[in-house]
Amino acid sequence: MSYKKIVVAYSGGLDTSVMVHWLKNKYDAELITVTGNLGQKDELENLEEKAKLTGASKSYILDLQKEFITEYVWKALKAGALYEGQYPMATAIGRPLLVKLMVDIALAEGADTIAHGCTGKGNDQVRFEVGIQTLAPHLKILAPLRIWEFKSREEEIDYALEHKIPIKIKKASPYSIDENLWGIAVECGVLEDPTVQPPADAYQITSSPKDAPDKAESISIEFVKGIPVSLNRKPLPAVDLVKELNVIGGKHGIGRMDLIENRVVGIKSREVYEAPAAVILHTAHKELEKLILDKETFRFKQGVSDKVANLIYDGLWFSPLFDSLMAFVDSTQENISGSVTLEFYKGNITVLSRSSLFSLYNKDLATYTIEDKFDHKAAEGFLALYGLPYKTLSLVKAANTPSETKAHEVAH
Numbered sequence: 001m002s003y004k005k006i007v008v009a010y011s012g013g014l015d016t017s018v019m020v021h022w023l024k025n026k027y028d029a030e031l032i033t034v035t036g037n038l039g040q041k042d043e044l045e046n047l048e049e050k051a052k053l054t055g056a057s058k059s060y061i062l063d064l065q066k067e068f069i070t071e072y073v074w075k076a077l078k079a080g081a082l083y084e085g086q087y088p089m090a091t092a093i094g095r096p097l098l099v100k101l102m103v104d105i106a107l108a109e110g111a112d113t114i115a116h117g118c119t120g121k122g123n124d125q126v127r128f129e130v131g132i133q134t135l136a137p138h139l140k141i142l143a144p145l146r147i148w149e150f151k152s153r154e155e156e157i158d159y160a161l162e163h164k165i166p167i168k169i170k171k172a173s174p175y176s177i178d179e180n181l182w183g184i185a186v187e188c189g190v191l192e193d194p195t196v197q198p199p200a201d202a203y204q205i206t207s208s209p210k211d212a213p214d215k216a217e218s219i220s221i222e223f224v225k226g227i228p229v230s231l232n233r234k235p236l237p238a239v240d241l242v243k244e245l246n247v248i249g250g251k252h253g254i255g256r257m258d259l260i261e262n263r264v265v266g267i268k269s270r271e272v273y274e275a276p277a278a279v280i281l282h283t284a285h286k287e288l289e290k291l292i293l294d295k296e297t298f299r300f301k302q303g304v305s306d307k308v309a310n311l312i313y314d315g316l317w318f319s320p321l322f323d324s325l326m327a328f329v330d331s332t333q334e335n336i337s338g339s340v341t342l343e344f345y346k347g348n349i350t351v352l353s354r355s356s357l358f359s360l361y362n363k364d365l366a367t368y369t370i371e372d373k374f375d376h377k378a379a380e381g382f383l384a385l386y387g388l389p390y391k392t393l394s395l396v397k398a399a400n401t402p403s404e405t406k407a408h409e410v411a412h
């Protein structure tokens, strides 16, 4: 197969730096690196220079933070999408945006191929490749990490040194870390043993609940149509709101998770996550839905949340079912406006209060005091009908089951 012009997903880390050089060497193609800033703390300075020194002819570095939150993260939040009930999917939600960016650039540049630095057993290769196949089916895809000769990080470092590839040989972190505004994922090293508790240094942005402040802190978040718009009554742009919640929540040890999860390829993996803003916003959003959604919509949406989470995790963001389910989700969010007050204390979130103009909570109906307006007699007729199928079933069962004495008589 020949490759003439390759758009390369580039972070500037060891894998992708070695990858650019390796691709240039092997295929002698024109290389264009693409880096999206989703709020990761990696250095983005000098990235263009580094890419060019390594063999790229052109380098794109784009700030996608706002688009990431407003066009991707907010959808997952409105959907209540938490993979296997817990993981807020920072990595999984970021991938479709990077795919779209790479495809747009590949089309604008007339490239014939996209290359990514994912391994052969992870989820990200699935998210990249299904996304690329969907958005630009004519493009070729290259995944050097699945085919190259390097067996370890050390071999990659040797290659980089030998070919004068600019890399920062930091004190090798024992972990593989992926980070963006919606959270951090940490795996590998000692974490690969699920019987071992994560060491303190596995956590990057949250304090241990044990070391968190002894004083609780409360905040209020206001939502409009399912989207958070202000913090403590101060309207904030989306990116700032998420950043602030990460800081406040992180300080109180909120958003830590130590999970075993089912990967797309069937392997179970153990990963430590930190996602203070995501956990805070999902908690607040769900609380408002409990107040505002009617019973059947609320119950039905729980199944939709799970399905949307699976689609995102499995790399099917750009799929007809995802769009259809999001249309349902959007219609449920029409009235999800109001505010929620939460308290943070040593890793815990307590809901202190919730209010909305669209609240379906009616104190006159719920109260057990003299103010009660509920018609208790109405329950009689309701229960006679509601229980009828089960009453009938039991009567029929009894009529068909020989009693012990009857069985005894039959035997003689």
Ligand code: ARG
Binding pocket: 089, 091, 092, 123, 124, 176, 177, 178, 185, 186, 187, 271
């Ligand atoms: N398991 C998570 C996912 O597939 C995170 C993957 C990236 N993790 C990492 N530590 N590099 O969405």
